[in-house]
Amino acid sequence: MNTSLNSLLQKSQLRMTFSMGGVICHEGAEADHIYWVSRGQVALFTHKAGRSVWLGMSDTQLPIGLEALQSQRYGLTATALGDVEVMAVPFGLAKQLFDSQPLARMQWLQQLCQHVSRTETMLFKNANQPPDAILKQLLQALVQPEKSTSKTVSGLQVQLLRPLLGLTEEKLQRLLHQGAEEGWLRQQQDQIYWQAG
Known part of the structure; x- marks a missing residue:
């Protein structure tokens, strides 16, 4: 402030x-x-x-x-x-x-x-970004540099994604599957994380 x-x-x-x-x-x-x-x-x-x-x-x-x-x-x-x-x-x-x-x-x-x-x-x-591009940006934004040597990675709860991205459950599951297959998303229980390639 x-x-x-x-x-x-x-x-x-x-x-x-x-x-x-x-x-x-x-x-x-x-x-x-x-x-x-x-x-x-x-x-x-x-x-x-x-x-x-x-x-x-x-x-x-x-x-x-x-x-x-x-x-x-x-x-x-x-x-x-x-x-x-x-x-x-x-x-x-x-x-x-x-x-x-x-x-x-x-x-x-x-x-x-x-x-x-x-x-x-x-x-x-x-405005015209597909949901996967927005999700990638969101997850990357949660990777915060800390003391210039290591990084802290925060996860995102899966339940937040539907209202944030405006997706149906079916589309959300397809997106999560796509991210895991392409190797940029890692899921642990109900949390998802950015996975650097």
């Missing part, structure tokens, strides 16, 4: 936790909080022409729900891909600061421009 906003928001911050599959905010829902991810992985999705489009992983410096300061509604769906902790600021307070504090407004508008730019780029890139 921006240090200059920290003093204004610190007293009203709420710490919230979400487990795997927890939805932090729904696209189109009326905003109740602005969120900063402090721990964990969050996937961002939007819906276009009846299908889910992956917008990437959340950035710890870029708040989730910032676009709602102009529209009052969330512009994307944010889903926890494991145990996630967020710092949440009540939307009313965030909106009040946005409207009354020139410094807060300027900083958030800069962040909003970054958010819109990233969202448009990812939307253009992923």
Whole structure:
């Protein structure tokens, strides 16, 4: 979170936790909080022409729900891909600061421009991607470099894939089978992992 906003928001911050599959905010829902991810992985999705489009992983410096300061509604769906902790600021307070504090407004508008730019780029890139390409990107994004020498690999629960990718059970099973056959996906019980080739 921006240090200059920290003093204004610190007293009203709420710490919230979400487990795997927890939805932090729904696209189109009326905003109740602005969120900063402090721990964990969050996937961002939007819906276009009846299908889910992956917008990437959340950035710890870029708040989730910032676009709602102009529209009052969330512009994307944010889903926890494991145990996630967020710092949440009540939307009313965030909106009040946005409207009354020139410094807060300027900083958030800069962040909003970054958010819109990233969202448009990812939307253009992923809008016509087949589900296997999106799943590959999701799994690769969960491989996090750690201390520049080793990597931590997080898994993704199979049950999350249907709502995230908008697939029927039959299509999902075909996709998992295809990934295992092609060697880029490894499944252990109900978790799937990226398997580098």
